[in-house]
Amino acid sequence: MSDDAQTNRDRLRHLQQAVVYELDKGDALPQVDHQCVVIDGLFGSGLNRPLAGRALELVQTVNSWKAEVVAIDIPSGLMGESNTDNHSDGIIKATQTFTFQFPKLSFLFPESAPYVGNWEVLPIGLHPDKINATPTSWFLTEAGRVKDLLKPRTRFMHKGHFGHVLLIAGSYGKMGAAVLASRACMKTGVGLLTVQVPHKTCHVLHCSVPEAMVNIDRSDLMFTEFPDLSPFKAVGVGPAIGCRSNSVLALTDLLDQIGSRPMVLDADALNILSNNPALLEKLPENAVLTPHPGELKRLVGPWGDDFERLQKVVAFCRKYQVVVVLKGAFTTVISSNGECHFNTTGNPGMASAGSGDVLTGIILSLLGQGLSSMDAAVAGVHIHGAAGDLACAAEGEAALTASDIVSHLGKAIVALQQ
Numbered sequence: 001m002s003d004d005a006q007t008n009r010d011r012l013r014h015l016q017q018a019v020v021y022e023l024d025k026g027d028a029l030p031q032v033d034h035q036c037v038v039i040d041g042l043f044g045s046g047l048n049r050p051l052a053g054r055a056l057e058l059v060q061t062v063n064s065w066k067a068e069v070v071a072i073d074i075p076s077g078l079m080g081e082s083n084t085d086n087h088s089d090g091i092i093k094a095t096q097t098f099t100f101q102f103p104k105l106s107f108l109f110p111e112s113a114p115y116v117g118n119w120e121v122l123p124i125g126l127h128p129d130k131i132n133a134t135p136t137s138w139f140l141t142e143a144g145r146v147k148d149l150l151k152p153r154t155r156f157m158h159k160g161h162f163g164h165v166l167l168i169a170g171s172y173g174k175m176g177a178a179v180l181a182s183r184a185c186m187k188t189g190v191g192l193l194t195v196q197v198p199h200k201t202c203h204v205l206h207c208s209v210p211e212a213m214v215n216i217d218r219s220d221l222m223f224t225e226f227p228d229l230s231p232f233k234a235v236g237v238g239p240a241i242g243c244r245s246n247s248v249l250a251l252t253d254l255l256d257q258i259g260s261r262p263m264v265l266d267a268d269a270l271n272i273l274s275n276n277p278a279l280l281e282k283l284p285e286n287a288v289l290t291p292h293p294g295e296l297k298r299l300v301g302p303w304g305d306d307f308e309r310l311q312k313v314v315a316f317c318r319k320y321q322v323v324v325v326l327k328g329a330f331t332t333v334i335s336s337n338g339e340c341h342f343n344t345t346g347n348p349g350m351a352s353a354g355s356g357d358v359l360t361g362i363i364l365s366l367l368g369q370g371l372s373s374m375d376a377a378v379a380g381v382h383i384h385g386a387a388g389d390l391a392c393a394a395e396g397e398a399a400l401t402a403s404d405i406v407s408h409l410g411k412a413i414v415a416l417q418q
């Protein structure tokens, strides 16, 4: 037993209210009724191998009780990072985890949810200098950082200062995605927006987003061409464009002409890349790709567990020198040098059609305003989730729609700036 553990055991022994049982090898475990609260402090984040023997038996017994389990720092048996070689039946299933100073990486993975339950971070007074001096590639995005990234608006600025961007989105029957992304782009503060849309659908954009200019495709139904790129500070492409051969050719042409212009690729643009992997080589440096896990699997292939998934994305970002926004709870922005920034805003009410199209519009807007690819992705994801949280407070999770996220963008940005 460590010195600290002995000190705390002695303190416990001196507490009048506490009855301390110490179990020796072979002693039967006490019976616990289901109204008990079990505090799990068996192992912490220093654990380096899966549980076995008596410890494993104890964990399995606790999990068989119907009691509430509160874990200290990390549920016993769970590794803080990779659980690839761990055994799922050797980990405490906590209802609540109080973790010290920082969440552990594995708390941010969907597959850890049954073990960690709700988690809350308790500060234990680590010195900020010590924290800052500790090398890491994992970061939690803080609202204060996002506030500093936004472009200030001063008295004499005009729309030209906030960028002109091109959005390529929508196809016949799926113009909602183009409308949502366009509205989100305008509501995040871009100066000028041009939207490339199929011929037959241009009235949809004109009527729903009068602020946007429209460039009309020669095709009635889909994306097959785009205007001269020189006026545009950034380009967004993908929501609902489909994957037909004419659109594949147009995307190829776009990648040939994009130069070093910032760009964000989503949805069908990602599916086209997955179907035509040679196009990945044409991506400009620091292009932002925003896959949900289904789109990611098409891009990088299957993975065994969430840690392996993150490693695959890091390798992909390094190989192609791009930024990936892996969407979901705790959306992760991964840089071309493998830094991972985890986002804590957002809620399950956002898991509905069009939420991702809104994110594309937000990131495009921030790229147009001159933020770097990483800053636009990190800030965009935070603002998207914050608007989703305000929308959720107003509407509840079930009724929350992508349009509600757009409607709350203004308030989310104002809240950040206060």
Ligand SMILES: NC(=O)C1=CN([C@@H]2O[C@H](COP(=O)(O)OP(=O)(O)OC[C@H]3O[C@@H](n4cnc5c(N)ncnc54)[C@H](O)[C@@H]3O)[C@@H](O)[C@H]2O)[C@@H](O)CC1
Binding pocket: 173, 174, 175, 176, 177, 178, 238, 239, 240, 241, 242, 267, 268, 292, 293, 294, 295, 328, 353, 354, 355, 356, 357
């Ligand atoms: N109103 C509109 O016009 C809308 C247009 N949309 C666009 O329509 C196109 C196709 O969207 P679809 O929803 O059909 O195609 P998706 O590629 O989004 O979904 C197809 C399949 O991918 C998998 N998948 C989706 N989300 C996943 C996740 N989070 N984790 C794991 N697997 C997941 C599922 O198997 C799903 O059935 C996209 O370009 C999209 O942008 C959608 O955004 C919905 C709204």
Ligand SMILES: Nc1ncnc2c1ncn2[C@@H]1O[C@H](COP(=O)(O)OP(=O)(O)O)[C@@H](O)[C@H]1O
Binding pocket: 267, 291, 292, 327, 328, 329, 330, 331, 345, 346, 347, 348, 349, 350, 351, 352, 353, 354, 355, 356, 357, 358, 359, 384
């Ligand atoms: N449980 C959740 N918690 C936080 N954010 C979520 C959750 N579920 C979905 N989202 C967010 O909603 C968006 C959904 O995007 P996507 O699946 O591409 O939708 P669509 O293709 O319909 O536009 C992503 O930004 C994602 O991070």
